[in-house]
Amino acid sequence: MSAISERPPAAAASAQRPTSISQLPGPKESLVLGHLLQLKVSRLHLQLEGWARTYGDTYRLRVARQQIVVISGTEDIAAVLRARPDTWSRPRNFASIARESDAYGLFAAEGDEWRRQRRMVMAGFDPEHLRNYMPTLTRVTRRLRKRWIVAAHAKKVMDLQDELMHYSVDAASGIAYGLDINTLENAQSELHDNLKHMFPMVFHRMNLPFAYWRYVRLPSDIAHDRRIATLHRIIGQIIAQGRERLRQHPERREQPTDLLEAMLAARDADGSALSESDIRGNVFTMLTASEDTTANTLAWTFYLLHEHPEAWERLVEEARAVLRDAPVAQALDELRQMPYAEACASEAMRLRPVAPLLILDAVRDTAIRDVHIPHGTRLYLLMRPGAVDDAAIEAPRAFIPQRWLADGAASVHSPKRLSMPFGAGPRLCPGRYLAMLEIKLVLSMLARDFQLLEVGTPDGTPPDEILEFTMHPVGLHLRLGTDAGMPAD
Numbered sequence: 001m002s003a004i005s006e007r008p009p010a011a012a013a014s015a016q017r018p019t020s021i022s023q024l025p026g027p028k029e030s031l032v033l034g035h036l037l038q039l040k041v042s043r044l045h046l047q048l049e050g051w052a053r054t055y056g057d058t059y060r061l062r063v064a065r066q067q068i069v070v071i072s073g074t075e076d077i078a079a080v081l082r083a084r085p086d087t088w089s090r091p092r093n094f095a096s097i098a099r100e101s102d103a104y105g106l107f108a109a110e111g112d113e114w115r116r117q118r119r120m121v122m123a124g125f126d127p128e129h130l131r132n133y134m135p136t137l138t139r140v141t142r143r144l145r146k147r148w149i150v151a152a153h154a155k156k157v158m159d160l161q162d163e164l165m166h167y168s169v170d171a172a173s174g175i176a177y178g179l180d181i182n183t184l185e186n187a188q189s190e191l192h193d194n195l196k197h198m199f200p201m202v203f204h205r206m207n208l209p210f211a212y213w214r215y216v217r218l219p220s221d222i223a224h225d226r227r228i229a230t231l232h233r234i235i236g237q238i239i240a241q242g243r244e245r246l247r248q249h250p251e252r253r254e255q256p257t258d259l260l261e262a263m264l265a266a267r268d269a270d271g272s273a274l275s276e277s278d279i280r281g282n283v284f285t286m287l288t289a290s291e292d293t294t295a296n297t298l299a300w301t302f303y304l305l306h307e308h309p310e311a312w313e314r315l316v317e318e319a320r321a322v323l324r325d326a327p328v329a330q331a332l333d334e335l336r337q338m339p340y341a342e343a344c345a346s347e348a349m350r351l352r353p354v355a356p357l358l359i360l361d362a363v364r365d366t367a368i369r370d371v372h373i374p375h376g377t378r379l380y381l382l383m384r385p386g387a388v389d390d391a392a393i394e395a396p397r398a399f400i401p402q403r404w405l406a407d408g409a410a411s412v413h414s415p416k417r418l419s420m421p422f423g424a425g426p427r428l429c430p431g432r433y434l435a436m437l438e439i440k441l442v443l444s445m446l447a448r449d450f451q452l453l454e455v456g457t458p459d460g461t462p463p464d465e466i467l468e469f470t471m472h473p474v475g476l477h478l479r480l481g482t483d484a485g486m487p488a489d
């Protein structure tokens with residue numbers, strides 16, 4: 001079932017403004033566990049959006065003793081995201097859970113530790129470095145094209161999510177640590193087969209009220225430990241290879257060809273470098289933060305383009321005009337000439353954000369508008385309602401990419417202000433430009449040479465949304481067409 005949220009009616013706000021969390025509206029709760037038994041983690045964002053339609057922009061939940069405030073007003077969300085790391089942190093159990101899983105990198109770090117890591121890790125994302133990653137991205141995109149030409153000639157029905165995950169795994173592995181894993185052409189990768197279970201497990205543990213696994217090991221916890229040990233070994237080897245490359249090619253300290261080289265070469269202003277465990281945690285973080293997010297965003301964009309032939313036609317025109325004889329873009333400058341492809345992705349992210357829920361904790365007493373928020377309160381930020389608010393944006397639930405091409409980012413009605421798919425403030429996603437490059441490479445390759453014959457679920461209903469740290473569509477298949485004589489290279 002499609003579930004794009006609507007804004008709550010203004011009448012939902014109480015006449016008398018609340019000043020403490022207990023005065024906020026919220027669904028009925030049980031005495032001891034609060035709302036715990038009502039929350040379904042895999043559909044949490046949909047459930048929370050549904051309650052927002054009943055209880056308004058700001059409402060209250062409780063899980064055992066944990067007070068939770070849920071907010072969906074764009075201005076409130078932006079203000080909270082800007083007030084990090086000093087007022088708000090990621091959930092306080094997240095850092096320890098990430099550490100136990102060897103996943104403690106930029107996403108999990110807090111305070112001064114986060115500031116230090118952010119300065120150094122960001123070095124790998126500057127525009128000059130992005131240019132150096134293009135050969136890897138072009139190679140992987142060509143491979144995907146070849147695979148899809150074979151599939152189109154064979155009239156094969158593909159699993160869309162699976163195809164895009166292979167692509168983003170190969171792209172992320174190349175960019176993050178310079179390895180050509182090639183899951184598009186070869187069998188499984190030991191690294192990714194283990195990696196793909198890690199963030200869902202971290203997300204699951206983060207949402208439990210009690211860290212049972214520190215006392216009792218269930219089979220799923222034992223399997224998790226085994227995966228961590230395997231990942232620790234593989235990532236250790238990857239880092240050793242990165243060090244060896246820098247030793248053999250010292251010039252890459254200035255011109256790194258992947259994120260690992262950039263991290264190994266990075267030095268803070270005081271000359272300190274990232275530690276071995278910082279690097280391990282960040283190799284892990286870059287892979288997990290980039291793969292599902294990019295693949296899921298592409299999957300939703302394909303789906304929406306298939307539903308909107310007029311948008312698809314415009315994308316085809318742009319791709320053919322920019323790429324001409326080249327089947328895949330080779331240079332950053334070509335991708336910069338594709339505003340419509342970018343608009344399609346931005347519009348897909350507005351309607352189907354793959355991070356529809358951000359969870360934070362108050363690290364000090366604070367306030368949201370006039371609601372007093374004590375230290376330790378948990379905050380659920382709903383990222384979609386403000387971006388599909390009919391009071392703020394015209395035809396809010398329609399897929400209209402060209403709305404992103406209009407000037408007026410300064411207007412409060414601009415989608416650029418209402419939609420925050422990459423977060424906001426100091427912890428804004430550092431991989432956003434890289435993600436857009438990947439997305440534009442795939443969309444332009446697709447539009448230049450293929451027809452989108454089918455993108456849908458087996459029974460033709462709109463795809464359901466599942467939240468497993470990131471949100472993805474369920475059960476989409478893909479069938480492509482291409483000219484009979486289309487060469488694969």
Ligand code: HEM
Binds near residue numbers: 106291354
């Ligand atoms: C379409 C693709 C992507 C989406 C929608 C996305 C979305 C997000 C969001 C919502 C956040 C949280 C921001 C916040 O707390 O304000 C985030 C953080 C982060 N993302 Fe992305 N992301 C994408 C791609 C990538 C890529 C390609 C990379 C790296 C190669 C990456 C690395 C990170 C990291 C390291 C953080 C943590 C930053 C921090 O806490 O300082 N992301 N991303």
